Amino acid sequence: MLRSAKDLRDLRKSINQKIDYNQPRITVCGGTGCRAYSCEKVIAAFKDNLAQLGLTDKIRLLVSGCHGFCELGPLVVIGPQGIFYNRITPEDTKEIIEETIQKGNIIDRLLYKDPATGNKIVYEKDIPFYKGQKRIVLKNNGHIDPTSIEDYIAFNGFASLSKCLFELSPEDIIKEVIDSCLRGRGGGGFPTGLKWKFTSESKADQKYVVCNADEGDPGAYMDRSIMEGNPFAVIEGMTIAARAIGSSKGYVYIRAEYPLAVHHLNLALKSTREHNLLGEDILGSGFSFDIAISKGSGAFVCGEETALIMSIEGREGTPKPKPPFPAQKGLWGKPTLINNVETYANIPIIMDRGATWFTSFGTEGSKGTKVFSLVGKINNTGLVEVPMGTTLRQIIFDIGGGIPNNKKFKAVQTGGPSGGCLPEQLLDLTIDFDKLTEVGSMMGSGGMIVMDENTCMVDVARYFLTFLQDESCGKCVPCREGITQMLSIVTRFTKGQGTMEDLQLLRELAPNIKSSALCALGQTSANPVLATLRYFEHEYLAHIQDKRCPAKVCKALIKYGIDPEKCIGCTKCARQCPEGAISGEKKAVHTINESKCIRCGICFQSCPKHAVWVE
Numbered sequence: 001m002l003r004s005a006k007d008l009r010d011l012r013k014s015i016n017q018k019i020d021y022n023q024p025r026i027t028v029c030g031g032t033g034c035r036a037y038s039c040e041k042v043i044a045a046f047k048d049n050l051a052q053l054g055l056t057d058k059i060r061l062l063v064s065g066c067h068g069f070c071e072l073g074p075l076v077v078i079g080p081q082g083i084f085y086n087r088i089t090p091e092d093t094k095e096i097i098e099e100t101i102q103k104g105n106i107i108d109r110l111l112y113k114d115p116a117t118g119n120k121i122v123y124e125k126d127i128p129f130y131k132g133q134k135r136i137v138l139k140n141n142g143h144i145d146p147t148s149i150e151d152y153i154a155f156n157g158f159a160s161l162s163k164c165l166f167e168l169s170p171e172d173i174i175k176e177v178i179d180s181c182l183r184g185r186g187g188g189g190f191p192t193g194l195k196w197k198f199t200s201e202s203k204a205d206q207k208y209v210v211c212n213a214d215e216g217d218p219g220a221y222m223d224r225s226i227m228e229g230n231p232f233a234v235i236e237g238m239t240i241a242a243r244a245i246g247s248s249k250g251y252v253y254i255r256a257e258y259p260l261a262v263h264h265l266n267l268a269l270k271s272t273r274e275h276n277l278l279g280e281d282i283l284g285s286g287f288s289f290d291i292a293i294s295k296g297s298g299a300f301v302c303g304e305e306t307a308l309i310m311s312i313e314g315r316e317g318t319p320k321p322k323p324p325f326p327a328q329k330g331l332w333g334k335p336t337l338i339n340n341v342e343t344y345a346n347i348p349i350i351m352d353r354g355a356t357w358f359t360s361f362g363t364e365g366s367k368g369t370k371v372f373s374l375v376g377k378i379n380n381t382g383l384v385e386v387p388m389g390t391t392l393r394q395i396i397f398d399i400g401g402g403i404p405n406n407k408k409f410k411a412v413q414t415g416g417p418s419g420g421c422l423p424e425q426l427l428d429l430t431i432d433f434d435k436l437t438e439v440g441s442m443m444g445s446g447g448m449i450v451m452d453e454n455t456c457m458v459d460v461a462r463y464f465l466t467f468l469q470d471e472s473c474g475k476c477v478p479c480r481e482g483i484t485q486m487l488s489i490v491t492r493f494t495k496g497q498g499t500m501e502d503l504q505l506l507r508e509l510a511p512n513i514k515s516s517a518l519c520a521l522g523q524t525s526a527n528p529v530l531a532t533l534r535y536f537e538h539e540y541l542a543h544i545q546d547k548r549c550p551a552k553v554c555k556a557l558i559k560y561g562i563d564p565e566k567c568i569g570c571t572k573c574a575r576q577c578p579e580g581a582i583s584g585e586k587k588a589v590h591t592i593n594e595s596k597c598i599r600c601g602i603c604f605q606s607c608p609k610h611a612v613w614v615e
């Protein structure tokens with residue numbers, strides 16, 4: 001139980017005195033990505049082996065949050081040197097302890113191999129995926145046990161809260177956040193300090209602080225990783241916000257599909273309360289604030305702030321018109337501050353290092369860093385944190401390692417379902433909130449989906465419209481009917497049934513939906529169409545005028561055949577065809593019966609001689 005700022009400092013000192021940073025340390029990533037690769041078995045094997053070798057007290061086994069490079073999981077980092085091993089199995093664990101930790105030998109087969117050079121890389125910091133990043137928000141993710149408040153405190157945790165309770169007034173805190181120029185990381189990019197100021201100026205007997213941890217964008221998992229890997233940072237950020245606006249009650253609105261994040265958050269809240277860093281009279285300052293968890297059930301629209309408020313209140317999660325904004329009238333009609341997970345996680349850092357430091361990186365209008373989840377057709381799938389102003393090329397090629405199988409880059413989708421697809425000619429765009437909007441996309445929450453030459457942009461627009469149609473709450477006509485209409489037109493294109501009039505109608509529908517839909521889901525729903533049309537109009541025209549899909553994706557517009565010159569009659573394709581559409585004797589040329597073919601592409605993928613063609 002900590003009763004003062006001094007108690008916290010003393011605790012930090014005593015924790016740090018106990019920690020020997022030169023002691024051998026095995027860090028196993030325990031994030032959701034690595035769990036999918038059975039990291040729990042690796043953790044159990046390390047535990048058993050350490051016990052059998054009598055080393056449990058001599059070597060620290062640390063289960064951390066996500067390190068970002070999820071596709072290489074399970075990841076293991078050996079400290080203090082930072083030796084990076086990937087794709088670890090339980091069978092490797094004994095060897096790691098005996099060879100690397102006890103004898104100092106590097107196990108070559110477990111090292112990361114740079115696909116570009118073929119070189120093996122020993123240390124985490126030297127891997128290109130990490131080298132190009134600037135980790136501020138994710139800095140502690142790989143270094144602390146997210147279930148241990150002591151780990152967080154050792155790394156200066158809650159020092160910013162203490163400063164905000166004892167050394168700064170609420171006005172000072174808000175001024176620092178305004179000076180930092182931090183913009184909300186949940187999508188809109190609204191200046192965080194201003195939002196805090198507005199909420200602080202609203203007069204009420206009760207105010208609320210809400211953390212938006214809904215994260216509904218397909219492919220995005222930045223917020224989940226922060227909450228799984230460093231939940232204390234979010235709690236600290238929210239408590240500082242509460243002190244700044246004068247709130248005593250907070251909620252984290254998190255989707256129930258994030259069980260590990262919910263679990264870690266619950267543990268973190270419990271230990272934060274036990275240490276008197278949350279609850280009544282925090283650190284003896286007289287300030288009281290507590291946080292409850294509110295679980296959502298995964299409707300994308302519940303991430304919209306007014307819908308989120310309704311959902312916490314136990315009502316149907318649908319948006320309401322603004323104004324009034326939540327800062328004036330939010331949860332149960334009281335002023336409410338809503339920020340995103342990453343926004344809150346930035347706060348302790350800003351209060352610790354100062355606004356001047358924070359604004360030293362980033363661009364004119366967007367300061368600090370941004371966490372992106374890099375997915376799709378990219379070699380290094382994972383979470384990356386870079387300063388605002390980094391180019392798309394740096395993220396996709398230097399950090400992301402480029403496109404697999406030497407395929408050509410085609411587009412990158414940023415900003416989630418309502419964002420846009422950016423083409424090759426924009427690879428050198430320095431990304432920040434404003435630049436992305438200028439070119440017809442958005443920052444959104446930071447999802448980045450990379451697409452290669454085999455992607456059909458009309459089909460991509462159809463995919464996002466389908467998502468938006470499914471997720472539209474149906475409350476207002478422009479969104480409910482408008483998305484349905486856009487989707488049916490785009491679907492016609494993919495079937496070769498579209499006309500130039502359809503295209504014109506699409507262009508007319510888009511601005512109307514934008515100006516008349518109630519919430520941003522509907523208002524931005526035309527973006528997938530408009531952005532693909534802006535940069536890939538030729539693909540639309542090919543579908544409409546030539547009845548051709550240049551990427552060879554749209555099933556109605558392609559056909560499969562077999563090149564008799566190349567076919568050796570191995571029968572592989574015929575055996576795998578689900579429709580029995582392929583015939584031919586063994587060692588004789590095979591043929592496809594077009595009327596039976598459903599264009600699944602299995603024959604194309606399975607032919608060892610590349611005899612199957614598609615056009």
Ligand SMILES: Cc1cc2nc3c(=O)[nH]c(=O)nc-3n(C[C@H](O)[C@H](O)[C@H](O)COP(=O)(O)O)c2cc1C
Binds near residue numbers: 213217303338340343
């Ligand atoms: C359909 C829709 C979904 C949204 N989903 C999220 C979300 O999952 N997480 C989030 O932080 N913001 C989401 N937002 C934005 C929020 O409404 C709100 O602007 C944000 O939480 C404010 O926090 P920030 O200022 O820190 O960005 C969504 C908005 C819309 C329209």
Ligand code: SF4
Binds near residue numbers: 472475479
């Ligand atoms: S724009 Fe769409 S999601 Fe938003 S309120 Fe209207 S129907 Fe619902």
Ligand code: SF4
Binds near residue numbers: 569573
């Ligand atoms: S798999 Fe290729 S080579 Fe073998 S029968 Fe089919 S088309 Fe011919």
Ligand code: SF4
Binds near residue numbers: 579581592598
């Ligand atoms: S595309 Fe699919 S259905 Fe058509 S011939 Fe090939 S395997 Fe059979």
Ligand code: FES
Binds near residue numbers: 068
């Ligand atoms: S979950 Fe292990 S690196 Fe992301």
